[in-house]
Amino acid sequence: MKVNGVKVKLTPVSTLHYIRLVYRSALLIAFLILYIMYRFRGGDRVEHIIESRPAIIIIIWAVFTLEMIMRFFPFKLESPGCQKMFARNYAKTGSTSIEIRDNNAVMLVALIWILFNGMFGAMHMLGWLDDGIMFLLCLVYSVCDVICILFFCPFQTWFLKNKCCSTCRIYNWDYAMMFTPLFFIKKYYTWSLLLMSLALMLRWEITFYKHPERFTDSTNAYLRCSNCSEKLCTHKNQLKKLWKDIAEFTEKRIADLKQ
Numbered sequence: 001m002k003v004n005g006v007k008v009k010l011t012p013v014s015t016l017h018y019i020r021l022v023y024r025s026a027l028l029i030a031f032l033i034l035y036i037m038y039r040f041r042g043g044d045r046v047e048h049i050i051e052s053r054p055a056i057i058i059i060i061w062a063v064f065t066l067e068m069i070m071r072f073f074p075f076k077l078e079s080p081g082c083q084k085m086f087a088r089n090y091a092k093t094g095s096t097s098i099e100i101r102d103n104n105a106v107m108l109v110a111l112i113w114i115l116f117n118g119m120f121g122a123m124h125m126l127g128w129l130d131d132g133i134m135f136l137l138c139l140v141y142s143v144c145d146v147i148c149i150l151f152f153c154p155f156q157t158w159f160l161k162n163k164c165c166s167t168c169r170i171y172n173w174d175y176a177m178m179f180t181p182l183f184f185i186k187k188y189y190t191w192s193l194l195l196m197s198l199a200l201m202l203r204w205e206i207t208f209y210k211h212p213e214r215f216t217d218s219t220n221a222y223l224r225c226s227n228c229s230e231k232l233c234t235h236k237n238q239l240k241k242l243w244k245d246i247a248e249f250t251e252k253r254i255a256d257l258k259q
Contacts, residue, residue: 013232014150035136046135061189082171082172085172085215092219098219099218106160109159109170120133120184131185141180149165150236164232167215167217179194
């Protein structure tokens with residue numbers, strides 16, 4: 001790929017994110033097709049159809065479980081955004097000024113997320129939404145999670161204002177947010193995923209409050225652009241440039257038509 005005329009090589013970390021985007025999108029599309037077929041044809045519920053083939057459940061559960069387990073340990077193919085909590089990735093800058101500017105925004109994000117998903121949960125408990133919709137919601141979140149990393153993140157842009165994923169205050173909240181809808185589906189494989197994601201989030205928060213110096217580039221050189229191992233910001237910069245080019249082209253076309 002090229003950014004500002006300069007060729008940028010796709011890093012292993014970026015490649016892994018693209019792989020995740022592909023298989024999560026495939027899961028979403030496949031489940032959506034099954035759900036639509038179930039709704040139009042009637043018969044057994046879509047989740048029952050999938051559960052009748054336990055191998056499918058085991059494979060999907062194992063993939064997401066493995067992803068979360070890797071987050072508990074230092075792993076070179078993961079983003080610095082989630083790896084900054086480990087002591088081995090703390091590189092002192094010489095500064096003792098810990099700049100965490102987005103804690104209030106973090107609480108706002110948590111509140112909005114709980115209220116937003118609470119609405120779906122209430123509709124599920126009232127019988128307006130079935131388990132299939134909650135599974136679909138979870139899969140939509142899983143795809144959006146990768147889109148946030150690669151292309152556009154509303155949390156970064158509208159709330160946290162962090163420079164990139166590397167300094168994101170809530171990076172390891174992603175699985176807990178992704179699996180929030182599973183709280184309303186009382187099955188062993190749903191609650192086990194949710195509990196593991198909450199454990200990952202809890203460890204993240206405990207580490208943050210014990211070692212905040214690891215979470216900001218003012219005190220941790222590992223998070224600075226010069227030491228970045230993923231260059232994921234190039235994707236977002238490409239998108240920004242595309243929108244800018246479209247806006248300039250549209251403005252020029254309108255000006256030409258007015259002449």
